Amino acid sequence: xxxxxxxxxxxxxxxxxxxxxxxxxxxxxxxxxxxxxxxxxxxxxxxxxxxxxxxxxxxxxxxxxxxxxxxxxxxxxxxxxxxxxxxxxxxxxxxxxxxxxxxxxxxxxxxxxxxxxxxxxxxxxxxx
Amino acid sequence: xxxxxxxxxxxxxxxxxxxxxxxxxxxxxxxxxxxxxxxxxxxxxxxxxxxxxxxxxxxxxxxxxxxxxxxxxxxxxxxxxxxxxxxxxxxxxxxxxxxxxxxxxxxxxxxxxxxxxxxxxxxxxxxxxxxxxxxxxxxxxxxxxxxxxxxxxxxxxxxxxxxxxxxxxxxxxxx
Numbered sequence: 406x407x408x409x410x411x412x413x414x415x416x417x418x419x420x421x422x423x424x425x426x427x428x429x430x431x432x433x434x435x436x437x438x439x440x441x442x443x444x445x446x447x448x449x450x451x452x453x454x455x456x457x458x459x460x461x462x463x464x465x466x467x468x469x470x471x472x473x474x475x476x477x478x479x480x481x482x483x484x485x486x487x488x489x490x491x492x493x494x495x496x497x498x499x500x501x502x503x504x505x506x507x508x509x510x511x512x513x514x515x516x517x518x519x520x521x522x523x524x525x526x527x528x529x530x531x532x533x
Numbered sequence: 534x535x536x537x538x539x540x541x542x543x544x545x546x547x548x549x550x551x552x553x554x555x556x557x558x559x560x561x562x563x564x565x566x567x568x569x570x571x572x573x574x575x576x577x578x579x580x581x582x583x584x585x586x587x588x589x590x591x592x593x594x595x596x597x598x599x600x601x602x603x604x605x606x607x608x609x610x611x612x613x614x615x616x617x618x619x620x621x622x623x624x625x626x627x628x629x630x631x632x633x634x635x636x637x638x639x640x641x642x643x644x645x646x647x648x649x650x651x652x653x654x655x656x657x658x659x660x661x662x663x664x665x666x667x668x669x670x671x672x673x674x675x676x677x678x679x680x681x682x683x684x685x686x687x688x689x690x691x692x693x694x695x696x697x698x699x700x701x702x703x704x705x706x707x708x
Contacts (some may be wrong), residue, residue, distance in 0.1 A: 422613075427556070445610040445640075449671050450643050452635045464639055464677070 411526050415519065422446055429471040432520040440519075450522075458468045460529045467525060468517060469495050473510050496507075498525035538588040538696050539629065542595065542702035550632045551596035555588050559623040561660060568690070580621040585647060586612060589668040593631035593643040597672050598691055603708035606675035606690045610640065618667035619649060627648040628662065640673040 416430040423440050436442040442450070451462045464470070468494060474477050477487030484504065492501060498518045544552035557564075557580050564578035590609045598607045621627055621687065628648040635642045645668040651660040675684050699706035 445671065445673060448640050448673065449611060449613065449642070452637075452671075455635065464637070 406473050406521060406530055408527060409532070411522050414457055415454075415526060418457055419519065422453055426472055431520055431526050432518065432523070434519050435515050436460060436519070436522070437514040438516050454526065465495070467493065467496075473513055480512050481508075482510050484510060484513065494526045498522075498528055508509075537591070538584055539696060539698065541590050542699065542704060543600070544598075548600040548633060548636070551592055551599070552630045553588075553592040553595075553627065555629070557621055557623050557625050557627065557629045561623075562662060563608060564623060569653065572602060578623050580627070582615075582617050583667070585617060585627065586619065586668055588627060589629050589631065589645045589647065592629040593645055593670050594672060594690075595695065596631050596633060597636070597641045597643065600633070600641075603688065603691045605687055606684060607641075607672050608675050610673040611671035612628050612668070613642070613667040613671055614667065616668075616693060618648065619663070619665040621649055621665070624652060627651075632686075638674065639677050640671060643670050643672070645669060
């Protein structure tokens with residue numbers, strides 16, 4: 406499936422799940438910041454992705470859970486090197502460059518963009 | 534019975550489908566407030582649509598809870614869609630049909646259909662059941678929540694009220 410086709414499907418699904426307008430769903434938009442997603446929406450999006458694309462998503466596979474609460478991974482409000490390494494392994498669909506430049510814990514949510522979601526789907530479809 | 538918005542479970546296919554009914558009675562106090570008379574309007578008792586959504590949440594919630602023997606704390610997390618097209622008046626029966634769409638350790642999504650069964654009146658015969666809406670919901674298994682928050686051990690979701698509902702519907706409630 407072409408990336409543009411995946412994006413169109415992801416956009417429609419986000420419009421439905423988050424009650425946003427389709428022109429708000431740009432590749433750069435962050436799910437939690439720009440599109441207003443809450444934690445339960447991540448589950449909703451996860452269910453919708455499974456239905457739309459036919460793959461299975463394990464718990465924590467789409468978005469890391471618990472990393473920001475673990476003192477091994479976050480110290481003094483910043484993601485540690487160990488935390489960054491874990492994120493790279495656990496969520497390879499995220500572009501971590503911005504977080505590496507400024508590892509403030511508040512920036513973790515910013516890496517979860519629409520583009521990252523499309524990459525996630527692309528990778529899942531390739532390995533399916 | 535506190536805050537129960539379904540009266541009986543009429544069909545249960547474990548892990549798949551649950552059908553429940555609610556009879557709407559003029560004795561229900563909220564119908565006197567929804568809506569009272571005003572200068573411009575006679576009293577207008579209508580079943581609040583928000584409580585129809587709650588009725589579906591209880592129907593689907595029991596279905597999701599039953600799937601794992603009521604071990605999980607199943608809470609309504611999101612009303613994904615609620616579309617109701619007709620008012621439900623006293624004397625009518627609401628029939629809720631909930632089906633599980635997806636089920637994981639974290640939660641479940643359900644589809645729901647609401648039907649209105651209208652009995653006879655002096656000016657018209659009984660009407661066939663009519664679909665008056667759809668309500669799709671998302672439930673979270675609280676102990677597996679994504680934020681990692683912890684909750685008390687006791688299952689405070691499926692209380693005595695739910696046990697009574699199940700027992701009066703002829704379903705074993707040994708949880």
